[in-house]
Amino acid sequence: MKKAIVSVFAKDARGITAYVTALLAERDINILDISQTLMQEYFAMIMLVDLEACPLPFHELAEWLKEKGALRALDIHIQREEIFEAMHRI
Amino acid sequence: MSYLMNSSEILQTIQMIDQQHLDVRTVTMGISLLDCAASSAASCAEKVYEKICRKAENLVSESRSIEQEYGIPIVNKRVSVTPISLVAASCDDKDYAPIAKAMDRAAKTVGIDFIGGFSALAQKGFTESDLCLVRSIPGSLAETHLVCSSVNVGSTRAGINMDAVALMGKVIRETAELDPMGCAKLVVFCNAVEDNPFMAGAFHGVGEPECVINVGVSGPGVVAHALKSCKGEKIDVVAETIKRTAFKITRMGQLVAQEASRRLHVPFGVVDLSLAPTPAIGDSVAEILELIGLERCGTHGTTAALALLNDAVKKGGVMASSHVGGLSGAFIPVSEDAGMIRAAEEGALSIDKLEAMTCVCSVGLDMIAVPGDTSAETLSAIIADEAAIGMINNKTTAVRLIPAIGKTVGERIDFGGLLGSAPVMPLHSGSASAFIERGGRIPAPLHSLKN
Numbered sequence A: 001m002k003k004a005i006v007s008v009f010a011k012d013a014r015g016i017t018a019y020v021t022a023l024l025a026e027r028d029i030n031i032l033d034i035s036q037t038l039m040q041e042y043f044a045m046i047m048l049v050d051l052e053a054c055p056l057p058f059h060e061l062a063e064w065l066k067e068k069g070a071l072r073a074l075d076i077h078i079q080r081e082e083i084f085e086a087m088h089r090i
Numbered sequence B: 001m002s003y004l005m006n007s008s009e010i011l012q013t014i015q016m017i018d019q020q021h022l023d024v025r026t027v028t029m030g031i032s033l034l035d036c037a038a039s040s041a042a043s044c045a046e047k048v049y050e051k052i053c054r055k056a057e058n059l060v061s062e063s064r065s066i067e068q069e070y071g072i073p074i075v076n077k078r079v080s081v082t083p084i085s086l087v088a089a090s091c092d093d094k095d096y097a098p099i100a101k102a103m104d105r106a107a108k109t110v111g112i113d114f115i116g117g118f119s120a121l122a123q124k125g126f127t128e129s130d131l132c133l134v135r136s137i138p139g140s141l142a143e144t145h146l147v148c149s150s151v152n153v154g155s156t157r158a159g160i161n162m163d164a165v166a167l168m169g170k171v172i173r174e175t176a177e178l179d180p181m182g183c184a185k186l187v188v189f190c191n192a193v194e195d196n197p198f199m200a201g202a203f204h205g206v207g208e209p210e211c212v213i214n215v216g217v218s219g220p221g222v223v224a225h226a227l228k229s230c231k232g233e234k235i236d237v238v239a240e241t242i243k244r245t246a247f248k249i250t251r252m253g254q255l256v257a258q259e260a261s262r263r264l265h266v267p268f269g270v271v272d273l274s275l276a277p278t279p280a281i282g283d284s285v286a287e288i289l290e291l292i293g294l295e296r297c298g299t300h301g302t303t304a305a306l307a308l309l310n311d312a313v314k315k316g317g318v319m320a321s322s323h324v325g326g327l328s329g330a331f332i333p334v335s336e337d338a339g340m341i342r343a344a345e346e347g348a349l350s351i352d353k354l355e356a357m358t359c360v361c362s363v364g365l366d367m368i369a370v371p372g373d374t375s376a377e378t379l380s381a382i383i384a385d386e387a388a389i390g391m392i393n394n395k396t397t398a399v400r401l402i403p404a405i406g407k408t409v410g411e412r413i414d415f416g417g418l419l420g421s422a423p424v425m426p427l428h429s430g431s432a433s434a435f436i437e438r439g440g441r442i443p444a445p446l447h448s449l450k451n
Helices: A016-026 A058-071 A082-088 B007-019 B041-055 B059-070 B097-110 B128-143 B162-178 B220-230 B235-264 B285-292 B302-318 B338-345 B351-357 B376-393 B433-437
Strands: A003-011 A030-039 A042-050 A075-080 B024-031 B074-081 B114-121 B147-155 B159-161 B186-190 B211-217 B268-272 B365-371 B397-404 B412-414 B421-423
Touching (some): A003 A016, A058 A075, A082 B235, B059 B074, B097 B114, B128 B147, B159 B376, B162 B433, B235 B268, B285 B302
Parallel strands (some): B024 B074, B074 B114, B114 B147, B211 B268
Antiparallel strands (some): A003 A075, A030 A042, B186 B397
């Protein structure tokens, strides 16, 4: 498994989850865990995903998600999960 | 073990990067050039160029892919090399500028931001090659863009080479007259370290391996943000909060260092746990000191607050990394720190207070603009004071002064980018010429009877 964390930030609106999960499905990315919250008016969604079947190299995928996110005023990041583990786990 | 997703931790990391300026300040590759010795500067330069290009070929591309995959900015990619006074010692030529130019060309070819190591270690005395190098500094810095230079003039073991101190005052003046920007790339050290990844003082020491990766972290903004939740708490809570934050910052540096080392097939050296500010608002060491409870950085209490900060950063960082080294601590470069600039402009921060602060911070008098008519002897006397602090206290101290040619107190000098801008600070008017003109060596200090 090649795990990564996808995070989505935006002003809350209808259909954000549907839009982002459809993007991930289009690139054969499997969602392992998902959580979303509203902080004041802001929508924050975090997903743990598996990139094993994704054909794109990491940096192209990151660019693609960023561009697709920008079309709907969404801030989409994808990062390898190790950075979070390194920072928060001993 | 896989990471169990915890949204608040993930959000915290993302906010640190997006809003609190968390970044890896530099991935620095140290390269030994000891095998580049030659009988002429031209052929030495050729070997230097070839070796740097060969070793650092993938440094920038691999650092970029780490940046993209982990989503953590790596602001600078740099190279440090063996002090050129050692590499060029067998050259017949007296001018080492061709070697500096080769370093500059190599840095541009591989796409890095800075290259350090146009350096000499002269704490006990000059070799002929050290003298050739030091005399080549002004011309070399004026004719190159990315080359950084450093000279070590003292150490706790050797004392202070006052001939070198006197000469460096002249070299700084000469460099400034050619281009004040050159002085931003020139550091005078006492107790220089061999594995420092930060510029302008990075060089690859002779005790280092053939090639090594050192990483310098940053993160004043993250510490400042964490301290905002400690209002009114006891100072113990402040120290604990800084430690915890430094731990997180350093863990990220350690991860980047290990990844860079693995991908480049180069051994990992050290993580340098420095809080390195930038001119960006919210990325300031002065702001941290003010959050600890000072109305302005530079007022009474600043030295104590900085001592606490410097120590807590090390304590937090040490456990987060397998190898810690470099300069590790808090940097206080005036021009690179918005809070320091403000304090200096308001007159709250003087050069005397900065000197006191260097007794407890990780380096020294850094990026300070002084009046354009400051004499070489006065520059030397400032270097001597700072070297004495380092020598007696067993720590690294450094001086990076910029004589602002044609400018005087109250005016401002701009460097651009990470180097920022600095107000010209007033100095004392009494002359130290007779002291500096004596030359010789200050004997190494006693290691007992410490009071």
